[in-house]
Amino acid sequence: MTDTRPSSRAYAMWAVGLLAYVVAIFQRASLGVAGVEAQERFSAGASAVSLFLVLQLAVYAGLQVPVGIALDRFGSRRMILAGALTMSVGQLVLALATDVPTAVVARVLVGAGDAMTFISVLRLVSLWFPGRTVPVVTQLTGIIGQLGQIAAAYPLVRLLHSAGWQPTFLGAAAMGVLAAVLVLAALHDAPPGAVPAPAAGMAQVRRNLVDTWREPGTRIGLFTHLVTQFSGTVFALLWGYPFLTTGQGLSAGVAATLLSLLVVVGMGFAPLLGRLVSRWPLRRSNLVFGILGLTAATWTVVLAWPGRAPLWLLVLLVVVLATNGPGSMIGFDFARTENPVERSGSASGVVNVGGFIASLLTVLAIGFVLDLMTPGSSTAYSLDAFRAAFAVQYVFWAIGLVGVLTHRRQLRARLARDGVVLAPLAVAARARLRGGSAYEVSRQG
Structure with a gap:
């Protein structure tokens, strides 16, 4: 097309x-x-x-x-x-x-x-x-x-x-x-006239999978999905509701409203983030770092707040967590642009593993810490227990951050070998404002 x-x-x-x-x-x-x-x-x-x-x-x-x-x-x-x-x-x-x-x-x-x-x-x-x-x-x-x-x-x-x-x-x-x-x-599957890829044998499938993993764009996609997705997913899927009600003392109605707000804000943020990725395709990792930093910083304030957090702070937390789902989609864009179409399925599959493995491990880790800090089989978890439990997120944020930084460096080195050199962000932004290329690159050779 x-x-x-x-x-x-x-x-x-x-x-x-x-x-x-x-x-x-x-x-x-x-x-x-x-x-x-x-x-x-x-x-x-x-x-x-x-x-x-x-x-x-x-x-x-x-x-x-x-x-x-x-x-x-x-x-x-x-x-x-x-x-x-x-x-x-x-x-x-x-x-x-x-x-x-x-x-x-x-x-x-x-x-x-x-x-x-x-x-x-x-x-x-x-x-x-x-x-x-x-x-x-x-x-x-x-x-x-x-x-x-x-x-x-x-x-x-x-x-x-x-x-x-x-x-x-x-x-x-x-x-x-x-x-x-x-x-x-x-x-x-595809528009009329599109030539379907020939069916690959098992040997070719194995080669494709190896090539998919060797591509740094796939790996940065996996760690992008991991570091941006898990916190919002765990909050929405299981532990957010008890944290808001049992831990923070909100009513069931207010907690349900906040969880609905997470979905609504995410729906508004997603198209904006999509346009930013489209407009600045070689600066996607900066968006990832912004979402990660904002999420970790907001959680730090909530967990460090003396006593129960005020409602405005919990609303802010939910609004920030609403960026996590759209942020994780950037991982699939890395996989799409850095792999040929015949490997797009396996590349997306590798990326999608990251966030869900992190979510699964975080769900289990939070439950383990809550049980460890709560006597007997009681589910009356204290606020301090929730604070300790949600602190496990820092481990996965650190893993994801190291992964994104490592594979961004590898991807940029690969692009440089292909003749694509990124200008400094400030230079690229000025060029873009003057109507220059959305790619902010210099092509050599």
């Missing part, structure tokens, strides 16, 4: 893929909002129900690289279709389950299907849209997909309370089937 305005058909293909992703997020979040009902149905404690989430995240993260390899071989349409059907089977099993082991199998299936969806939609975007518009559309994909979480939080909960467990999750399974039918009927 040439770098022109996207076609109406490109938007239509994106809409189909986006709908499948919204449904995937809905399926992912469906059990989280039914935690109390799950404990009653399966006669399980909170630790057993939390195991569902941990396993689901572990399966999602563990399948990213295999799914990426399969995506490069089979294309987005087949992978999104397989993901929707796999999640439907998982929700069907969950609807009929009456014991914990069966429910665990169900959530493993949901995690596996979920793993096939997002990076497949990203590949669809990169093939259908002009290069300059891809960062913006990628940001919109990630944030609009969160509508699925809102659908799980409100309509699904109402249906669960009115109709019961089995009809609710049978309905969730039916949503996945409907998404699969739409994908089968309307979705195409």
